[in-house]
Amino acid sequence: MNQRTSPRLLVAAALSALACLQPVHARAGDAEACFTASEEGQRLRDEGRLREARARFIACGGAGCPDLVQSDCAGWLSDVTARVPxxxxxxxxxxxxxxxxxxxxxxxxxxxxxxxxxxxxxxxxxxxxxxxxxxxxxxxxxxxxxxxxxxxxxxxxxxxxxxxxxxxxxxxxxxxxPREDRAASSPAIGLFLPIALGGVAAGSGVAYAALGLSARADADRLRATCAPRCAEADVDAVRAKILGANIAFGVGVAALAGAVAALVLRRAEPEAPAAAATAAVHVLPVRGGAAAAVGGRF
CATH class of the missing domain: 2.60.40.1120 (Carboxypeptidase-like, regulatory domain)
Incomplete structure (x- = not known):
């Protein structure tokens, strides 16, 4: 005895199968969106766009995402939130x-x-x-x-x-x-170096003259009283004064040259901060006198 299947029964079976399959497709689509949000969030975080990255991590850390993605996104969300200024x-x-x-x-x-x-x-x-x-x-x-x-x-x-x-x-x-020029706003700073070097030159000139005159007077006295059998100590004292006069002369010349160079370079480069200018005077005693050199960065 053959029995024909009822059309209503077939429709009911099809609807049941569709109802079972639909959540699977929905879950697959949700998982794909979670992975996409996770990847975009990491990229935005690395680019410094922290606020956008946080929104992506919130999306992939939701309850509809796979457990592993939720865990990763929750950790990234906490880190990004702390870093947002x-x-x-x-x-x-x-x-x-x-x-x-x-x-x-x-x-x-x-x-x-x-x-x-x-x-x-x-x-x-x-x-x-x-x-x-x-x-x-x-x-x-x-x-x-x-x-x-x-x-x-x-x-x-x-x-x-x-x-x-x-x-x-x-x-x-x-x-x-606008950028402010320290030398222009305070001209006294730019003039400090040449003024200081000029003072050194003047002081060295005074010392040179004083020591030179004193050495000459002592030498004349020795020639008139005890030459050529003068005490070695007296002769050494005259030599020391002559050496000191030569050193003072070298320092004065070097300082004067430095002051002139500072003024020339200051006029040539008015925008250079005066604080950046440095100069050094080196004096080396040599036999019978002294050698001096001036160096600097202006």
Whole structure:
């Protein structure tokens, strides 16, 4: 006796099979998305885009991902969260009062629509913050933000366009300003080296004259009283004065040459910081006199 299969029974069996297969496909698709999020998160982390990397690690650390992926992403998420820097932004008007209606961008992208005193997260690296407020000149601050740096305070002073100090950041905030030349801002620093060397030259000249005259007077006295049978000690004293006069003469000439060179090079390179100029005078006693040399870096 043949029995025909009911159409309803066939439909029910097909629906049951489809219901069993559908979760498998869904789970396979979820696992693939988890692996993709894990790989993207690692790449973004290595590129320094920590905030984007954290979002990927949150996605692959969810309950729908395989246990191994969840474990890895949870560890990476903890590490990245600790490394994300945070800034506390503030701004003041010309009178020094706090202002809140300030828009801030970072590298041209929106960062804060308003200042509320709360910390904001940024990625590490060299960043340019721009503070904008209606009726005030915009202020740009360049910062080097470090990984793991938390609650760094960054402030800007907002003033009317054209007002003194308009567009400048608060002291130490990293405002973009033209390079200041220390020698130009303090001319006395640039003149210190030639003045000092000139003083050495003058002092050496005085010493040379004093020792030379004294040695000559002693030599004349010895010639008139005891020559050629004078005591060796008296003769050595005259020789010592002559040697000292020669050394003083050498030092004076070297110092004078150094002072002239410092002045010439300072005029030729007015932007060179005076603090970088150094000079040295070397005097070597030789038989019957002294040798002197001057060297330096200007």
């Amino acid at each position: 945070t800034l506390i932004l503030s701004a003041r008007d010309e009178q020094g009062h706090d202002v809140a209606d300030v828009r801030v961008t970072i590298d041209g992208a929106p960062l804060a629509a308003r200042l509320d005193g709360k910390a904001v997260e940024v990625d590490p690296g060299e960043r340019v913050l721009r503070f904008e407020r209606a009726g005030s000149a915009p202020v740009e601050l360049r910062l080097v933000v470090r990984e793991g740096e938390k609650l760094r305070r960054v402030s800007a002073r907002l003033a009317r366009p054209g007002a003194p100090g308009a567009g400048a950041g608060a002291p130490g905030a990293g405002a973009i300003r």
